[in-house]
Amino acid sequence: MKRYSVFAIAREALNHHQGWERAWKSPLPKASYDAIIIGAGGHGLATAYYLGKNHGIRNVAIIEKGWLGGGNTGRNTTIIRSNYLQDPSAALYEKARSLYETLSQELNYNIMFSPRGLLMLAQTHHEVRGYLRTVHANNLQGVATEWITPERVKQLVPIINIDGPRYPILGALYQARGGTARHDAVAWGYARACSDMGMDIIQQCEVTGIRSENGRVTGVETTKGYIGTKKLGIVVAGHSGQVADMAGFRLPVESMALQALVSEPIKPCMDVVVMANTVHGYMSQSDKGEMVIGGGTDGFNNYTQRGSFHHIEETLRALVETFPMISRLKMLRQWGGIVDMTGDRSPIISKTPLGNCFINCGWGTGGFKAIPGSGWAMADLMARGEPGPLAAEFDMWRFREGRFIDESVAAGVAH
Amino acid sequence: MLILECPYCGVKAEETELSPGGEAHLKRFGPGSSDDEFEAYMFARKNPKGVHCERWRHAYGCGKWFLAARCTATLEVFGTYLAQTAEPPAEIVEKIKAKRPEWKGYS
Ligand SMILES: Cc1cc2nc3c(=O)[nH]c(=O)nc-3n(C[C@H](O)[C@H](O)[C@H](O)COP(=O)(O)OP(=O)(O)OC[C@H]3O[C@@H](n4cnc5c(N)ncnc54)[C@H](O)[C@@H]3O)c2cc1C
Ligand SMILES: [Zn+2]
Numbered sequence: 001m002k003r004y005s006v007f008a009i010a011r012e013a014l015n016h017h018q019g020w021e022r023a024w025k026s027p028l029p030k031a032s033y034d035a036i037i038i039g040a041g042g043h044g045l046a047t048a049y050y051l052g053k054n055h056g057i058r059n060v061a062i063i064e065k066g067w068l069g070g071g072n073t074g075r076n077t078t079i080i081r082s083n084y085l086q087d088p089s090a091a092l093y094e095k096a097r098s099l100y101e102t103l104s105q106e107l108n109y110n111i112m113f114s115p116r117g118l119l120m121l122a123q124t125h126h127e128v129r130g131y132l133r134t135v136h137a138n139n140l141q142g143v144a145t146e147w148i149t150p151e152r153v154k155q156l157v158p159i160i161n162i163d164g165p166r167y168p169i170l171g172a173l174y175q176a177r178g179g180t181a182r183h184d185a186v187a188w189g190y191a192r193a194c195s196d197m198g199m200d201i202i203q204q205c206e207v208t209g210i211r212s213e214n215g216r217v218t219g220v221e222t223t224k225g226y227i228g229t230k231k232l233g234i235v236v237a238g239h240s241g242q243v244a245d246m247a248g249f250r251l252p253v254e255s256m257a258l259q260a261l262v263s264e265p266i267k268p269c270m271d272v273v274v275m276a277n278t279v280h281g282y283m284s285q286s287d288k289g290e291m292v293i294g295g296g297t298d299g300f301n302n303y304t305q306r307g308s309f310h311h312i313e314e315t316l317r318a319l320v321e322t323f324p325m326i327s328r329l330k331m332l333r334q335w336g337g338i339v340d341m342t343g344d345r346s347p348i349i350s351k352t353p354l355g356n357c358f359i360n361c362g363w364g365t366g367g368f369k370a371i372p373g374s375g376w377a378m379a380d381l382m383a384r385g386e387p388g389p390l391a392a393e394f395d396m397w398r399f400r401e402g403r404f405i406d407e408s409v410a411a412g413v414a415h
Numbered sequence: 416m417l418i419l420e421c422p423y424c425g426v427k428a429e430e431t432e433l434s435p436g437g438e439a440h441l442k443r444f445g446p447g448s449s450d451d452e453f454e455a456y457m458f459a460r461k462n463p464k465g466v467h468c469e470r471w472r473h474a475y476g477c478g479k480w481f482l483a484a485r486c487t488a489t490l491e492v493f494g495t496y497l498a499q500t501a502e503p504p505a506e507i508v509e510k511i512k513a514k515r516p517e518w519k520g521y522s
Binding site for chain 2: 239241242245250251252253254255299300301302303304306308309310343399400401
């Protein structure tokens with residue numbers, strides 16, 4: 001792989017840009033692999049990357065039914081934070097956030113990580129108490145967050161209205177090293193690195209069945225034929241229920257539509273990420289100048305990648321009160337993704353009832369921020385067959401045993 | 416926009432009038448049941464890409480719970496029926512089978 005650098009740009013400028021290599025190869029599948037990952041989203045690609053990098057397992061295929069990064073990884077609003085309440089979540093999300101800090105250098109691919117700071121607004125007294133509790137928990141967990149006053153919020157976000165009639169700003173939970181990154185670049189950067197290690201990324205190839213013998217997985221049926229494998233990782237987000245059904249088990253997961261939208265581009269006006277959980281809306285400004293806006297999920301099972309119109313209206317109504325200046329903005333694009341929701345709003349990184357078959361899912365509305373940490377933990381699980389400390393609490397049997405990692409009370413909105 | 420006809424008051428209700436209640440026809444388990452049974456009842460979900468029987472409440476109408484058979488991949492509605500039914504009524508099953516011959520049943 002030729003490295004990207006300022007010298008490469010200079011060389012190619014003189015060379016009429018004829019010498020750029022393809023970022024990844026598009027091979028035909030081999031007959032079998034040491035490990036197959038289903039799903040080339042961020043989590044699947046990161047899993048493959050750390051399997052190769054941390055565990056030396058490189059005879060790996062990543063099988064994707066569409067194009068890589070075309071699922072939720074390419075549809076999210078790119079918020080990165082680690083201010084969760086429970087210890088296992090804080091450990092996992094903070095691992096991911098800290099890996100993001102140096103990921104561009106590590107992958108030699110600019111993922112545009114921008115730790116611009118993130119605010120979670122408290123707009124009710126209930127939220128004030130909740131976030132104070134989170135700040136204390138974060139301090140004990142070694143995650144740097146702080147509680148800030150409405151005046152400081154106004155300093156950080158001049159376009160905000162802190163004394164709205166219904167939901168005045170009472171303060172905020174502030175994580176200075178939270179922020180955003182370029183979602184496609186995260187998928188592309190991992191894909192390039194995986195391909196460089198000799199892994200096969202097989203796009204336009206849908207897994208349609210899972211074969212097993214004596215309770216252990218032996219391979220997958222795909223639209224490009226049967227492919228054998230010693231280990232299988234299922235990392236398909238919204239389609240987890242469907243693929244788990246092929247493997248013969250059910251999950252505590254339901255798939256729903258989550259939408260986002262962006263405005264026309266405007267001059268820089270907000271250089272932090274702001275989340276308003278009570279009113280169900282959040283907003284940041286992209287480098288192109290668009291205001292990137294998201295809200296809550298629809299409430300019913302849905303695989304169409306299209307959400308309900310009234311949800312957009314609710315989200316914007318809430319944000320217009322908090323940011324009056326956006327009332328005149330035109331919205332340019334709106335889209336949806338299918339998110340995999342668990343009951344405790346925490347992910348699943350787990351062994352399954354099928355031997356040598358592992359699953360990583362349930363990231364729901366908030367898994368972009370977790371991609372590097374999740375891949376790290378999943379690779380560890382797949383390589384050793386047993387979860388390491390990061391994944392230990394996130395097994396799929398925690399529900400039947402009542403060991404919830406309850407983040408649904410800690411965060412009221414999708415992000 | 417999703418429109419479901421409430422089988423009680425006959426109103427063709429659109430989504431903002433309704434609140435969703437998840438998978439229908441779950442077998443309930445009580446005291447004395449095994450861990451497997453509780454898990455299946457409380458957490459494990461079919462979550463199909465296709466035909467889904469589910470609970471809805473006519474929240475801003477008559478307030479009653481009812482059931483609907485719907486396709487999660489196309490948003491097509493096959494019909495709605497009363498909550499006091501243990502399985503989808505025959506005419507709705509016929510309708511689903513006509514349009515989705517590969518359907519393996521609601522449970
Ligand atoms: C609108 C929206 C906003 C969001 N905002 C944020 C945010 O601000 N911050 C944040 O942290 N998270 C956010 N999220 C959540 C985040 O996008 C996801 O949790 C994360 O991207 C999941 O990544 P993934 O790799 O698991 O799934 P995906 O990227 O969806 O990848 C799964 C892949 O599996 C493939 N697949 C499925 N079935 C098969 C099959 N049978 N065979 C082969 N391939 C298959 C799919 O095609 C897909 O490419 C948001 C999500 C949405 C939809
Ligand atoms: Zn009614």
